[in-house]
Amino acid sequence: MMAETITIKGHGGDDIEAYFARPTDGDRRPGVVVLHHMPGFDREMHEIARTFGVRGYAAVMPNLHHRYAPGAKPGDAAAAMREAGGVPDEQCLGDVQGAIDFLMARPESNGKVGVIGYCSGGRQSLLVACNLAVDAAVDCYGGHSDLAWAPDLRCPLLGLFGTEDAAPSPADVVALEEALQASGKTYEFHSYDGAGHAFFSVDRPAYRLEAAKDGWKRIWAFYGQHLKDA
Amino acid sequence: MCTYVTNTATVAGSGYGGDDWFAVDRAVVYFDHPQDAPLDHALCIDLRGAGARVAVELDAASARRLAETILATLDHDEVRPLL
Numbered sequence: 284m285m286a287e288t289i290t291i292k293g294h295g296g297d298d299i300e301a302y303f304a305r306p307t308d309g310d311r312r313p314g315v316v317v318l319h320h321m322p323g324f325d326r327e328m329h330e331i332a333r334t335f336g337v338r339g340y341a342a343v344m345p346n347l348h349h350r351y352a353p354g355a356k357p358g359d360a361a362a363a364m365r366e367a368g369g370v371p372d373e374q375c376l377g378d379v380q381g382a383i384d385f386l387m388a389r390p391e392s393n394g395k396v397g398v399i400g401y402c403s404g405g406r407q408s409l410l411v412a413c414n415l416a417v418d419a420a421v422d423c424y425g426g427h428s429d430l431a432w433a434p435d436l437r438c439p440l441l442g443l444f445g446t447e448d449a450a451p452s453p454a455d456v457v458a459l460e461e462a463l464q465a466s467g468k469t470y471e472f473h474s475y476d477g478a479g480h481a482f483f484s485v486d487r488p489a490y491r492l493e494a495a496k497d498g499w500k501r502i503w504a505f506y507g508q509h510l511k512d513a
Numbered sequence: 514m515c516t517y518v519t520n521t522a523t524v525a526g527s528g529y530g531g532d533d534w535f536a537v538d539r540a541v542v543y544f545d546h547p548q549d550a551p552l553d554h555a556l557c558i559d560l561r562g563a564g565a566r567v568a569v570e571l572d573a574a575s576a577r578r579l580a581e582t583i584l585a586t587l588d589h590d591e592v593r594p595l596l
Contacts, residue, residue: 320515320546321515321545321546322546322547322548323548325548357548358548358549358568359566361548362541362557362559362566362568365519365541365543365545365559366519366521366539366541366559366561368519369517369519402515402546403515403517406515426514426515427515427517448514449514450514450515450516451514479553480514480515480553481546481553487546487551487553488551488552488553489553
């Protein structure tokens with residue numbers, strides 16, 4: 284497995300920083316776009332991107348905060364993004380499309396790409412799944428999602444949530460589920476008792492071992508079903 | 514949860530960035546996931562000037578004590594006449 288920081292084309296043709304982790308055996312394999320959490324393109328998220336590489340995926344994580352402070356530390360870039368008012372959805376979609384294009388052009392690509400996001404990235408993962416051509420999407424506790432997006436979902440969706448989260452709250456999760464059902468969409472939701480927001484975050488008090496371990500199993504099964512070659 | 518809530522105040526003064534002082538002109542305040550503090554959420558303050566910032570991440574109770582202490586200091590009998 285090899286991991287490195289690279290430059291890809293993002294929204295508007297801008298050069299943005301990205302982290303790319305993949306096996307080096309030359310086999311054809313699916314791609315995964317990893318969307319980082321609100322604190323940014325940090326060490327913890329790099330570790331998650333490498334986990335996908337270890338599990339046999341070509342994973343690219345675009346730095347959605349790059350434009351706000353090129354070359355800055357993750358915390359400084361996140362602070363600059365915060366002051367600027369956040370990442371616009373259109374810009375996020377452009378950056379993710381650039382990451383998808385990068386993965387699909389890779390010699391190891393099997394022609395399939397998934398997306399996964401955590402925290403604010405969970406919301407962005409759902410946004411991507413409703414607007415771009417991806418084969419499977421995972422939303423890890425993304426709050427503030429727009430239920431009006433549901434009819435536009437373009438791929439199977441895996442949602443992983445904590446019942447002690449406030450955004451998305453259990454009621455928010457039920458509302459999203461009902462919106463997806465009403466549109467006849469394919470989805471799989473799991474909500475963990477005793478877990479709240481950010482239960483995958485090993486460096487934070489919110490980390491919940493049992494929820495995280497089961498969540499990773501769900502991710503591998505879901506991506507195995509929808510992204511691997513038949 | 515991510516709050517997406519950010520408030521900005523215009524300020525005037527200086528901040529100390531470790532190497533030297535620099536002029537600050539705004540304070541960006543938000544309550545969300547911290548970068549470093551061992552908390553799920555923190556009251557974050559970035560005092561910002563040209564290309565530099567002083568940042569703190571405080572638990573909610575600390576942030577309230579700080580705000581109350583600032584106001585108590587400004588309202589002190591010896592301080593008020595100077596304002």
